[in-house]
Amino acid sequence: MSTDYDESVDLTEIAKADSATCQSCITRLAFTCAKRLTGVDLESSGLINWTGESEESQSVGPFLIGVAGGSASGKTTVCNKIIQGLGDRRCVMIALDWFYKGLEDEQDASSYNFDHPDSLDFELLSLCLEMLIRGQSTEVPCYDFSTHKRLPVKRLISPGEVVIIEGILTFYPIDIRSMLHLKIFVDEDPDTCLCRRIRRDVSSRGRTIESVLAQYEKFVKPSYEEFIAPTKRYADIIVPRGAENLVAIDLVIKHIALKLSQPDLRRLYPNLVIMGDNPQIQGLHSVFRDREASREDFIFHADRLIRLIAEEGLSLLPFQQSFVYTPTGDVYHGFKYSAELASVSIMRGGDAMEAGLRAVCKNISIGKMLIAKDPLDPSSERKVIYCKLPSELSRKHVFLLDPILGTGKTAVKAVEELLRRGCIESQIIILSLVTSSEGVRFCFEHFPQLKLVTSAVDHLHVSQSRVVPGLGEFADRYFGT
Ligand SMILES: Nc1ncnc2c1ncn2[C@@H]1O[C@H](COP(=O)(O)OP(=O)(O)O)[C@@H](O)[C@H]1O
Ligand SMILES: Nc1ccn([C@@H]2O[C@H](COP(=O)(O)O)[C@@H](O)[C@H]2O)c(=O)n1
Ligand SMILES: [Mg+2]
Numbered sequence: 001m002s003t004d005y006d007e008s009v010d011l012t013e014i015a016k017a018d019s020a021t022c023q024s025c026i027t028r029l030a031f032t033c034a035k036r037l038t039g040v041d042l043e044s045s046g047l048i049n050w051t052g053e054s055e056e057s058q059s060v061g062p063f064l065i066g067v068a069g070g071s072a073s074g075k076t077t078v079c080n081k082i083i084q085g086l087g088d089r090r091c092v093m094i095a096l097d098w099f100y101k102g103l104e105d106e107q108d109a110s111s112y113n114f115d116h117p118d119s120l121d122f123e124l125l126s127l128c129l130e131m132l133i134r135g136q137s138t139e140v141p142c143y144d145f146s147t148h149k150r151l152p153v154k155r156l157i158s159p160g161e162v163v164i165i166e167g168i169l170t171f172y173p174i175d176i177r178s179m180l181h182l183k184i185f186v187d188e189d190p191d192t193c194l195c196r197r198i199r200r201d202v203s204s205r206g207r208t209i210e211s212v213l214a215q216y217e218k219f220v221k222p223s224y225e226e227f228i229a230p231t232k233r234y235a236d237i238i239v240p241r242g243a244e245n246l247v248a249i250d251l252v253i254k255h256i257a258l259k260l261s262q263p264d265l266r267r268l269y270p271n272l273v274i275m276g277d278n279p280q281i282q283g284l285h286s287v288f289r290d291r292e293a294s295r296e297d298f299i300f301h302a303d304r305l306i307r308l309i310a311e312e313g314l315s316l317l318p319f320q321q322s323f324v325y326t327p328t329g330d331v332y333h334g335f336k337y338s339a340e341l342a343s344v345s346i347m348r349g350g351d352a353m354e355a356g357l358r359a360v361c362k363n364i365s366i367g368k369m370l371i372a373k374d375p376l377d378p379s380s381e382r383k384v385i386y387c388k389l390p391s392e393l394s395r396k397h398v399f400l401l402d403p404i405l406g407t408g409k410t411a412v413k414a415v416e417e418l419l420r421r422g423c424i425e426s427q428i429i430i431l432s433l434v435t436s437s438e439g440v441r442f443c444f445e446h447f448p449q450l451k452l453v454t455s456a457v458d459h460l461h462v463s464q465s466r467v468v469p470g471l472g473e474f475a476d477r478y479f480g481t
Contacts, residue, residue, distance in 0.1 A: 061133045067166035069186030072197035074242025075166045085253035092160035096167020099125045102149040109148050115223030122173045135159045146206035171231035185235035186242045269444045273453040289471045306356025312453045313429045342390040343399040350401035352478035365390040371410045382413045394422035403474040405432045406467050408439030412446045425449040436460040436467045
Protein backbone atom coordinates (compact mmCIF):
# COMPACT_ATOMS: atom_id res chain seq x y z
CA MET A 1 0.00 0.00 0.00
CA SER A 2 1.23 3.46 -0.81
CA THR A 3 2.38 5.64 2.05
CA ASP A 4 1.26 8.71 0.16
CA TYR A 5 -1.01 9.94 2.95
CA ASP A 6 -2.59 13.35 3.28
CA GLU A 7 0.12 15.66 4.57
CA SER A 8 -2.16 17.02 7.27
CA VAL A 9 -1.68 13.72 9.12
CA ASP A 10 1.81 13.62 10.57
CA LEU A 11 2.74 10.06 11.53
CA THR A 12 5.46 11.22 13.90
CA GLU A 13 2.72 13.10 15.75
CA ILE A 14 0.95 9.80 16.38
CA ALA A 15 4.11 8.23 17.70
CA LYS A 16 4.66 10.83 20.38
CA ALA A 17 1.02 11.72 21.11
CA ASP A 18 -1.06 10.89 24.16
CA SER A 19 -3.94 8.48 23.56
CA ALA A 20 -6.61 11.11 22.83
CA THR A 21 -4.50 12.94 20.24
CA CYS A 22 -3.34 9.66 18.84
CA GLN A 23 -6.92 8.45 18.38
CA SER A 24 -7.90 11.64 16.62
CA CYS A 25 -4.87 11.42 14.26
CA ILE A 26 -5.65 7.79 13.46
CA THR A 27 -9.26 8.70 12.72
CA ARG A 28 -8.18 11.41 10.29
CA LEU A 29 -5.75 8.99 8.71
CA ALA A 30 -8.52 6.38 8.28
CA PHE A 31 -10.83 8.93 6.65
CA THR A 32 -8.03 10.06 4.32
CA CYS A 33 -7.14 6.51 3.27
CA ALA A 34 -10.80 5.62 2.70
CA LYS A 35 -11.25 8.71 0.53
CA ARG A 36 -8.14 7.89 -1.54
CA LEU A 37 -9.17 4.28 -2.03
CA THR A 38 -12.92 4.66 -2.62
CA GLY A 39 -13.38 8.27 -3.60
CA VAL A 40 -16.05 8.60 -0.88
CA ASP A 41 -15.63 11.27 1.78
CA LEU A 42 -16.95 9.34 4.78
CA GLU A 43 -16.46 12.26 7.14
CA SER A 44 -18.90 14.54 5.33
CA SER A 45 -21.10 11.84 3.79
CA GLY A 46 -23.20 11.31 6.91
CA LEU A 47 -22.53 7.55 6.57
CA ILE A 48 -20.18 7.72 9.53
CA ASN A 49 -20.77 10.07 12.41
CA TRP A 50 -17.89 8.77 14.47
CA THR A 51 -15.10 11.23 15.18
CA GLY A 52 -12.10 11.02 17.50
CA GLU A 53 -13.72 13.62 19.69
CA SER A 54 -17.05 11.96 20.20
CA GLU A 55 -15.45 8.58 20.83
CA GLU A 56 -13.34 10.31 23.48
CA SER A 57 -16.49 11.61 25.13
CA GLN A 58 -17.78 8.01 25.40
CA SER A 59 -14.63 6.87 27.23
CA VAL A 60 -15.07 6.56 30.97
CA GLY A 61 -11.36 6.82 31.86
CA PRO A 62 -9.66 5.09 34.79
CA PHE A 63 -11.49 3.98 37.92
CA LEU A 64 -10.39 6.44 40.59
CA ILE A 65 -10.15 5.28 44.20
CA GLY A 66 -9.37 7.52 47.17
CA VAL A 67 -8.06 6.09 50.43
CA ALA A 68 -7.98 8.30 53.53
CA GLY A 69 -7.46 7.76 57.26
CA GLY A 70 -5.18 8.69 60.12
CA SER A 71 -1.42 8.54 59.90
CA ALA A 72 -0.12 4.94 60.13
CA SER A 73 -3.67 3.57 60.11
CA GLY A 74 -2.60 1.21 57.32
CA LYS A 75 -3.66 3.14 54.18
CA THR A 76 -0.59 2.24 52.12
CA THR A 77 -0.73 -1.38 53.28
CA VAL A 78 -4.44 -1.66 52.39
CA CYS A 79 -3.76 -0.14 48.94
CA ASN A 80 -0.96 -2.64 48.29
CA LYS A 81 -3.32 -5.51 49.14
CA ILE A 82 -5.98 -4.14 46.80
CA ILE A 83 -3.45 -3.84 43.97
CA GLN A 84 -2.20 -7.35 44.67
CA GLY A 85 -5.80 -8.64 44.61
CA LEU A 86 -6.47 -7.00 41.24
CA GLY A 87 -3.76 -9.21 39.69
CA ASP A 88 -2.70 -8.13 36.25
CA ARG A 89 -4.89 -5.03 36.06
CA ARG A 90 -2.77 -1.93 35.43
CA CYS A 91 -3.00 -0.02 38.73
CA VAL A 92 -1.32 3.24 39.59
CA MET A 93 -0.87 4.32 43.19
CA ILE A 94 -0.27 7.95 44.10
CA ALA A 95 0.70 8.95 47.64
CA LEU A 96 -0.53 12.31 48.90
CA ASP A 97 2.77 12.44 50.81
CA TRP A 98 4.60 13.14 47.52
CA PHE A 99 2.73 16.46 47.32
CA TYR A 100 4.04 18.00 50.55
CA LYS A 101 5.12 21.57 49.77
CA GLY A 102 8.19 21.08 51.98
CA LEU A 103 10.02 23.48 54.23
CA GLU A 104 12.04 26.53 53.26
CA ASP A 105 15.63 26.59 54.63
CA GLU A 106 14.74 28.93 57.48
CA GLN A 107 11.66 26.94 58.60
CA ASP A 108 11.80 24.73 61.67
CA ALA A 109 10.23 21.28 61.23
CA SER A 110 9.32 20.90 64.90
CA SER A 111 6.97 23.89 64.73
CA TYR A 112 5.45 23.12 61.33
CA ASN A 113 2.09 21.35 61.06
CA PHE A 114 2.42 18.64 58.38
CA ASP A 115 -1.11 17.49 59.16
CA HIS A 116 -2.74 20.77 58.14
CA PRO A 117 -4.31 20.91 54.64
CA ASP A 118 -2.18 23.96 53.78
CA SER A 119 0.98 21.84 53.95
CA LEU A 120 -0.03 19.94 50.79
CA ASP A 121 -0.02 21.05 47.15
CA PHE A 122 -3.53 19.91 46.21
CA GLU A 123 -3.49 22.06 43.08
CA LEU A 124 -0.60 20.09 41.62
CA LEU A 125 -2.22 16.82 42.69
CA SER A 126 -5.40 17.84 40.90
CA LEU A 127 -3.48 18.60 37.67
CA CYS A 128 -1.66 15.25 37.84
CA LEU A 129 -4.93 13.37 38.37
CA GLU A 130 -6.59 15.20 35.49
CA MET A 131 -3.79 14.06 33.17
CA LEU A 132 -4.14 10.45 34.30
CA ILE A 133 -7.91 10.70 33.80
CA ARG A 134 -7.27 11.85 30.22
CA GLY A 135 -5.07 8.79 29.72
CA GLN A 136 -1.85 10.82 29.72
CA SER A 137 1.38 10.25 31.68
CA THR A 138 2.18 12.74 34.40
CA GLU A 139 5.21 13.85 36.41
CA VAL A 140 4.87 13.77 40.18
CA PRO A 141 7.21 15.30 42.77
CA CYS A 142 9.44 13.24 45.04
CA TYR A 143 9.53 14.13 48.75
CA ASP A 144 12.18 13.41 51.34
CA PHE A 145 10.77 12.92 54.86
CA SER A 146 14.16 13.25 56.57
CA THR A 147 14.97 16.68 55.08
CA HIS A 148 11.28 17.77 54.78
CA LYS A 149 11.99 18.94 51.24
CA ARG A 150 11.04 18.10 47.68
CA LEU A 151 13.87 16.39 45.83
CA PRO A 152 15.12 18.11 42.65
CA VAL A 153 13.82 15.19 40.55
CA LYS A 154 10.40 14.13 39.34
CA ARG A 155 8.91 10.74 38.65
CA LEU A 156 6.95 9.88 35.51
CA ILE A 157 3.70 8.03 36.21
CA SER A 158 1.96 6.25 33.33
CA PRO A 159 -1.84 6.07 33.19
CA GLY A 160 -3.66 2.96 34.45
CA GLU A 161 -7.05 1.29 34.46
CA VAL A 162 -7.21 1.93 38.19
CA VAL A 163 -5.72 4.98 39.91
CA ILE A 164 -5.47 4.95 43.70
CA ILE A 165 -4.68 8.08 45.64
CA GLU A 166 -3.91 7.56 49.31
CA GLY A 167 -3.18 9.99 52.13
CA ILE A 168 -4.46 11.47 55.35
CA LEU A 169 -6.36 14.33 53.68
CA THR A 170 -7.43 12.73 50.39
CA PHE A 171 -11.10 13.57 50.98
CA TYR A 172 -10.45 17.10 52.26
CA PRO A 173 -10.53 19.20 49.04
CA ILE A 174 -13.84 19.00 47.25
CA ASP A 175 -12.33 19.01 43.75
CA ILE A 176 -10.26 15.89 44.49
CA ARG A 177 -13.13 14.24 46.37
CA SER A 178 -15.54 14.76 43.51
CA MET A 179 -13.20 13.01 41.05
CA LEU A 180 -13.25 9.79 43.06
CA HIS A 181 -15.43 6.83 42.09
CA LEU A 182 -14.81 4.95 45.33
CA LYS A 183 -13.84 6.44 48.69
CA ILE A 184 -12.36 4.19 51.37
CA PHE A 185 -11.57 5.36 54.92
CA VAL A 186 -9.18 3.20 56.91
CA ASP A 187 -10.21 3.33 60.55
CA GLU A 188 -7.68 2.07 63.10
CA ASP A 189 -7.42 2.40 66.86
CA PRO A 190 -5.36 5.60 67.60
CA ASP A 191 -3.03 3.79 70.05
CA THR A 192 -2.22 1.21 67.40
CA CYS A 193 -1.56 4.03 64.89
CA LEU A 194 0.77 5.79 67.32
CA CYS A 195 2.76 2.62 68.06
CA ARG A 196 3.15 1.93 64.34
CA ARG A 197 4.07 5.51 63.61
CA ILE A 198 6.83 5.53 66.24
CA ARG A 199 8.28 2.32 64.80
CA ARG A 200 8.02 3.50 61.17
CA ASP A 201 9.23 7.07 61.67
CA VAL A 202 12.21 6.00 63.76
CA SER A 203 13.24 3.23 61.37
CA SER A 204 12.54 4.89 58.02
CA ARG A 205 11.88 8.62 58.38
CA GLY A 206 14.93 9.56 60.50
CA ARG A 207 13.00 10.56 63.65
CA THR A 208 13.59 10.02 67.38
CA ILE A 209 10.89 8.61 69.69
CA GLU A 210 10.74 11.98 71.50
CA SER A 211 10.23 13.95 68.29
CA VAL A 212 7.46 11.61 67.09
CA LEU A 213 5.63 11.94 70.43
CA ALA A 214 6.01 15.74 70.53
CA GLN A 215 4.74 16.09 66.94
CA TYR A 216 1.88 13.70 67.71
CA GLU A 217 0.66 15.71 70.70
CA LYS A 218 1.13 19.12 69.12
CA PHE A 219 -0.07 18.54 65.55
CA VAL A 220 -0.97 14.99 64.48
CA LYS A 221 -3.74 14.25 67.01
CA PRO A 222 -5.41 17.71 66.97
CA SER A 223 -5.29 17.86 63.16
CA TYR A 224 -6.71 14.36 62.88
CA GLU A 225 -9.68 15.50 64.93
CA GLU A 226 -10.10 18.81 63.14
CA PHE A 227 -9.44 17.91 59.49
CA ILE A 228 -9.22 14.15 58.91
CA ALA A 229 -11.86 12.46 61.08
CA PRO A 230 -14.65 14.74 59.73
CA THR A 231 -13.94 13.48 56.19
CA LYS A 232 -14.92 9.95 57.26
CA ARG A 233 -18.52 10.85 56.41
CA TYR A 234 -17.61 11.15 52.73
CA ALA A 235 -16.41 7.54 52.62
CA ASP A 236 -18.35 4.89 50.71
CA ILE A 237 -16.64 2.20 52.77
CA ILE A 238 -15.06 2.42 56.22
CA VAL A 239 -12.53 -0.33 56.82
CA PRO A 240 -11.95 -1.02 60.49
CA ARG A 241 -8.68 -2.80 61.43
CA GLY A 242 -7.03 -1.78 58.12
CA ALA A 243 -5.06 -4.44 56.32
CA GLU A 244 -6.13 -7.11 58.80
CA ASN A 245 -9.69 -6.81 57.53
CA LEU A 246 -9.43 -9.34 54.73
CA VAL A 247 -13.21 -9.54 54.21
CA ALA A 248 -13.47 -5.78 53.57
CA ILE A 249 -10.45 -5.85 51.26
CA ASP A 250 -11.90 -8.81 49.36
CA LEU A 251 -15.24 -6.96 48.93
CA VAL A 252 -13.42 -3.88 47.66
CA ILE A 253 -11.42 -5.94 45.15
CA LYS A 254 -14.61 -7.64 43.89
CA HIS A 255 -16.35 -4.28 43.56
CA ILE A 256 -13.47 -2.80 41.55
CA ALA A 257 -13.30 -5.89 39.32
CA LEU A 258 -17.06 -5.56 38.67
CA LYS A 259 -16.69 -1.89 37.80
CA LEU A 260 -13.79 -2.64 35.43
CA SER A 261 -15.96 -5.23 33.69
CA GLN A 262 -18.42 -2.43 32.84
CA PRO A 263 -16.73 -0.61 29.98
CA ASP A 264 -19.38 2.11 29.82
CA LEU A 265 -21.09 4.81 31.85
CA ARG A 266 -22.54 2.31 34.34
CA ARG A 267 -19.10 2.27 35.92
CA LEU A 268 -19.54 5.92 36.87
CA TYR A 269 -23.27 6.07 37.50
CA PRO A 270 -24.71 3.21 39.56
CA ASN A 271 -28.27 4.49 38.94
CA LEU A 272 -27.95 4.04 35.18
CA VAL A 273 -29.60 0.94 33.70
CA ILE A 274 -28.70 0.10 30.09
CA MET A 275 -30.74 -2.78 28.69
CA GLY A 276 -29.19 -2.95 25.24
CA ASP A 277 -26.66 -5.73 25.70
CA ASN A 278 -28.69 -8.54 24.14
CA PRO A 279 -29.87 -9.53 20.63
CA GLN A 280 -33.56 -9.17 21.59
CA ILE A 281 -33.21 -5.45 22.34
CA GLN A 282 -30.80 -4.87 19.49
CA GLY A 283 -33.25 -6.70 17.19
CA LEU A 284 -35.98 -4.20 18.13
CA HIS A 285 -33.58 -1.31 17.52
CA SER A 286 -32.69 -2.76 14.14
CA VAL A 287 -36.32 -2.34 13.08
CA PHE A 288 -37.34 0.99 14.47
CA ARG A 289 -33.99 2.72 13.82
CA ASP A 290 -34.30 1.67 10.16
CA ARG A 291 -35.35 4.69 8.12
CA GLU A 292 -37.14 2.33 5.74
CA ALA A 293 -39.37 0.89 8.52
CA SER A 294 -43.09 1.42 7.90
CA ARG A 295 -44.97 3.46 10.49
CA GLU A 296 -46.83 0.31 11.55
CA ASP A 297 -43.56 -1.55 12.16
CA PHE A 298 -42.08 1.46 13.88
CA ILE A 299 -44.97 1.71 16.35
CA PHE A 300 -45.13 -2.04 16.95
CA HIS A 301 -41.42 -2.40 17.73
CA ALA A 302 -41.16 0.88 19.67
CA ASP A 303 -44.12 -0.17 21.84
CA ARG A 304 -42.51 -3.55 22.51
CA LEU A 305 -39.34 -1.83 23.62
CA ILE A 306 -41.19 0.73 25.76
CA ARG A 307 -42.95 -2.14 27.56
CA LEU A 308 -39.59 -3.76 28.31
CA ILE A 309 -38.14 -0.45 29.54
CA ALA A 310 -41.21 0.16 31.72
CA GLU A 311 -40.86 -3.35 33.21
CA GLU A 312 -37.22 -2.57 33.99
CA GLY A 313 -38.33 0.71 35.60
CA LEU A 314 -40.85 -1.22 37.73
CA SER A 315 -38.07 -3.49 38.97
CA LEU A 316 -36.43 -0.42 40.55
CA LEU A 317 -39.46 0.29 42.76
CA PRO A 318 -39.43 -0.75 46.41
CA PHE A 319 -41.41 -3.86 47.28
CA GLN A 320 -42.45 -5.76 50.37
CA GLN A 321 -43.14 -9.39 51.20
CA SER A 322 -46.71 -10.60 50.69
CA PHE A 323 -48.64 -13.85 50.39
CA VAL A 324 -51.72 -15.13 48.56
CA TYR A 325 -53.81 -18.28 48.74
CA THR A 326 -53.63 -20.36 45.56
CA PRO A 327 -56.71 -22.25 44.20
CA THR A 328 -55.33 -25.37 45.93
CA GLY A 329 -55.75 -23.59 49.29
CA ASP A 330 -51.99 -23.36 49.77
CA VAL A 331 -50.05 -20.21 50.54
CA TYR A 332 -47.75 -18.61 48.01
CA HIS A 333 -45.16 -16.23 49.51
CA GLY A 334 -44.15 -13.44 47.15
CA PHE A 335 -43.73 -9.71 46.89
CA LYS A 336 -45.82 -6.69 46.05
CA TYR A 337 -44.85 -3.13 45.23
CA SER A 338 -44.89 -0.88 48.25
CA ALA A 339 -44.70 2.37 46.27
CA GLU A 340 -47.34 4.41 44.52
CA LEU A 341 -46.47 5.23 40.95
CA ALA A 342 -47.28 8.11 38.61
CA SER A 343 -45.84 9.20 35.31
CA VAL A 344 -45.09 12.43 33.49
CA SER A 345 -44.44 12.65 29.77
CA ILE A 346 -42.23 15.31 28.33
CA MET A 347 -44.23 16.52 25.33
CA ARG A 348 -44.33 15.63 22.51
CA GLY A 349 -42.03 12.61 22.35
CA GLY A 350 -43.07 11.36 25.78
CA ASP A 351 -46.71 11.22 24.63
CA ALA A 352 -45.70 8.52 22.18
CA MET A 353 -44.48 6.35 25.06
CA GLU A 354 -47.78 6.41 26.92
CA ALA A 355 -49.46 3.50 25.07
CA GLY A 356 -46.48 1.23 25.76
CA LEU A 357 -46.43 2.30 29.41
CA ARG A 358 -50.18 1.75 29.88
CA ALA A 359 -49.79 -1.78 28.51
CA VAL A 360 -47.63 -2.50 31.56
CA CYS A 361 -49.11 -0.14 34.20
CA LYS A 362 -52.85 -0.17 33.43
CA ASN A 363 -54.26 2.65 35.54
CA ILE A 364 -51.23 4.81 35.97
CA SER A 365 -51.98 8.54 36.09
CA ILE A 366 -49.91 10.43 33.54
CA GLY A 367 -49.11 14.14 33.72
CA LYS A 368 -47.62 16.27 30.97
CA MET A 369 -44.90 18.86 30.67
CA LEU A 370 -43.96 21.00 27.70
CA ILE A 371 -40.45 22.40 27.81
CA ALA A 372 -39.07 24.63 25.10
CA LYS A 373 -36.63 27.39 24.29
CA ASP A 374 -37.82 30.76 23.08
CA PRO A 375 -38.25 30.09 19.31
CA LEU A 376 -37.00 33.61 18.56
CA ASP A 377 -33.85 33.07 20.60
CA PRO A 378 -32.36 29.57 20.07
CA SER A 379 -29.57 30.28 22.57
CA SER A 380 -32.08 30.89 25.37
CA GLU A 381 -32.55 28.62 28.40
CA ARG A 382 -35.28 26.00 28.29
CA LYS A 383 -38.52 27.02 30.00
CA VAL A 384 -41.49 25.09 31.30
CA ILE A 385 -44.31 26.22 28.99
CA TYR A 386 -47.02 23.88 30.23
CA CYS A 387 -47.22 21.56 33.22
CA LYS A 388 -50.06 19.44 34.50
CA LEU A 389 -49.00 16.86 37.05
CA PRO A 390 -50.69 14.00 38.92
CA SER A 391 -51.59 14.77 42.54
CA GLU A 392 -49.47 14.10 45.66
CA LEU A 393 -46.21 13.52 43.82
CA SER A 394 -44.15 13.86 46.99
CA ARG A 395 -45.14 10.36 48.12
CA LYS A 396 -45.01 8.79 44.66
CA HIS A 397 -42.35 7.34 42.43
CA VAL A 398 -42.45 9.03 39.05
CA PHE A 399 -41.63 7.65 35.62
CA LEU A 400 -40.45 10.58 33.50
CA LEU A 401 -40.96 9.69 29.83
CA ASP A 402 -38.39 11.12 27.40
CA PRO A 403 -37.84 8.85 24.38
CA ILE A 404 -34.63 10.44 23.06
CA LEU A 405 -32.39 12.08 25.64
CA GLY A 406 -29.95 14.26 23.70
CA THR A 407 -28.15 17.04 25.55
CA GLY A 408 -30.14 16.12 28.67
CA LYS A 409 -31.09 19.78 29.18
CA THR A 410 -34.81 19.19 28.69
CA ALA A 411 -34.80 16.22 31.07
CA VAL A 412 -32.87 18.22 33.68
CA LYS A 413 -35.35 21.09 33.38
CA ALA A 414 -38.22 18.61 33.81
CA VAL A 415 -36.56 17.10 36.89
CA GLU A 416 -36.04 20.58 38.36
CA GLU A 417 -39.73 21.28 37.89
CA LEU A 418 -40.71 17.96 39.47
CA LEU A 419 -38.50 18.70 42.49
CA ARG A 420 -40.02 22.17 42.75
CA ARG A 421 -43.45 20.51 42.85
CA GLY A 422 -42.43 18.22 45.71
CA CYS A 423 -41.05 15.09 44.02
CA ILE A 424 -38.12 13.33 45.65
CA GLU A 425 -35.00 13.06 43.48
CA SER A 426 -34.33 9.41 44.27
CA GLN A 427 -37.95 8.58 43.36
CA ILE A 428 -37.70 9.93 39.81
CA ILE A 429 -36.97 7.31 37.13
CA ILE A 430 -36.32 8.58 33.60
CA LEU A 431 -37.43 6.08 30.94
CA SER A 432 -35.74 6.69 27.61
CA LEU A 433 -35.36 4.56 24.50
CA VAL A 434 -32.11 6.11 23.33
CA THR A 435 -29.81 8.46 25.23
CA SER A 436 -26.56 10.16 24.38
CA SER A 437 -23.56 9.59 26.65
CA GLU A 438 -23.28 13.37 27.03
CA GLY A 439 -26.93 13.60 28.10
CA VAL A 440 -26.49 10.81 30.64
CA ARG A 441 -23.51 12.63 32.18
CA PHE A 442 -25.41 15.92 32.22
CA CYS A 443 -28.38 14.39 34.05
CA PHE A 444 -26.32 12.56 36.68
CA GLU A 445 -24.03 15.53 37.24
CA HIS A 446 -27.10 17.56 38.15
CA PHE A 447 -29.04 14.84 39.92
CA PRO A 448 -26.93 11.88 41.04
CA GLN A 449 -29.81 10.30 42.95
CA LEU A 450 -32.26 9.97 40.08
CA LYS A 451 -32.50 6.74 38.10
CA LEU A 452 -32.34 6.38 34.36
CA VAL A 453 -33.37 3.35 32.30
CA THR A 454 -32.45 3.28 28.63
CA SER A 455 -32.02 0.68 25.93
CA ALA A 456 -29.09 2.34 24.16
CA VAL A 457 -26.42 4.96 24.71
CA ASP A 458 -25.47 6.75 21.48
CA HIS A 459 -23.62 10.02 21.35
CA LEU A 460 -24.37 13.61 20.55
CA HIS A 461 -23.47 14.79 17.06
CA VAL A 462 -20.89 17.57 17.17
CA SER A 463 -23.64 20.01 16.16
CA GLN A 464 -25.36 19.09 19.50
CA SER A 465 -28.63 18.98 17.60
CA ARG A 466 -29.12 15.24 17.24
CA VAL A 467 -28.27 11.90 18.70
CA VAL A 468 -26.27 9.59 16.42
CA PRO A 469 -26.80 7.04 15.09
CA GLY A 470 -30.20 7.81 16.68
CA LEU A 471 -33.54 7.16 15.05
CA GLY A 472 -34.80 10.53 13.85
CA GLU A 473 -37.75 12.44 15.29
CA PHE A 474 -39.42 9.86 17.50
CA ALA A 475 -42.83 11.56 17.84
CA ASP A 476 -43.03 12.39 14.10
CA ARG A 477 -42.33 8.79 13.18
CA TYR A 478 -44.71 7.46 15.85
CA PHE A 479 -47.63 9.80 15.11
CA GLY A 480 -46.94 9.96 11.38
CA THR A 481 -46.66 13.76 11.42
N1 LIG B 1 -2.37 -4.66 60.04
C1 LIG B 1 -1.10 -4.34 60.34
N2 LIG B 1 -0.43 -5.05 61.24
C2 LIG B 1 0.84 -4.72 61.56
N3 LIG B 1 1.52 -3.70 61.02
C3 LIG B 1 0.89 -2.94 60.12
C4 LIG B 1 -0.45 -3.22 59.73
N4 LIG B 1 -0.81 -2.30 58.82
C5 LIG B 1 0.23 -1.49 58.65
N5 LIG B 1 1.26 -1.87 59.42
C6 LIG B 1 2.57 -1.20 59.52
O1 LIG B 1 2.34 0.07 60.09
C7 LIG B 1 3.12 1.06 59.45
C8 LIG B 1 2.20 2.11 58.87
O2 LIG B 1 1.38 1.49 57.89
P1 LIG B 1 1.04 2.25 56.53
O3 LIG B 1 0.26 1.31 55.70
O4 LIG B 1 2.29 2.81 55.96
O5 LIG B 1 0.12 3.38 57.09
P2 LIG B 1 -0.35 4.75 56.45
O6 LIG B 1 -0.13 4.66 54.99
O7 LIG B 1 -1.79 4.84 56.83
O8 LIG B 1 0.44 5.81 57.09
C9 LIG B 1 3.94 0.35 58.40
O9 LIG B 1 5.20 0.09 58.92
C10 LIG B 1 3.19 -0.95 58.18
O10 LIG B 1 4.05 -1.99 57.80
N1 LIG C 1 8.04 16.26 56.44
C1 LIG C 1 7.00 15.56 56.93
C2 LIG C 1 5.85 15.36 56.21
C3 LIG C 1 4.84 14.62 56.77
N2 LIG C 1 4.95 14.08 57.99
C4 LIG C 1 3.88 13.28 58.59
O1 LIG C 1 3.46 12.28 57.69
C5 LIG C 1 2.15 11.90 57.98
C6 LIG C 1 1.42 11.47 56.74
O2 LIG C 1 1.99 10.32 56.20
P1 LIG C 1 1.32 8.88 56.45
O3 LIG C 1 2.08 7.98 55.51
O4 LIG C 1 1.49 8.53 57.85
O5 LIG C 1 -0.10 9.01 56.04
C7 LIG C 1 1.47 13.10 58.59
O6 LIG C 1 0.76 12.73 59.76
C8 LIG C 1 2.63 14.05 58.91
O7 LIG C 1 2.64 14.40 60.27
C9 LIG C 1 6.12 14.30 58.70
O8 LIG C 1 6.24 13.83 59.85
N3 LIG C 1 7.13 15.02 58.15
MG1 LIG D 1 1.12 5.89 53.64
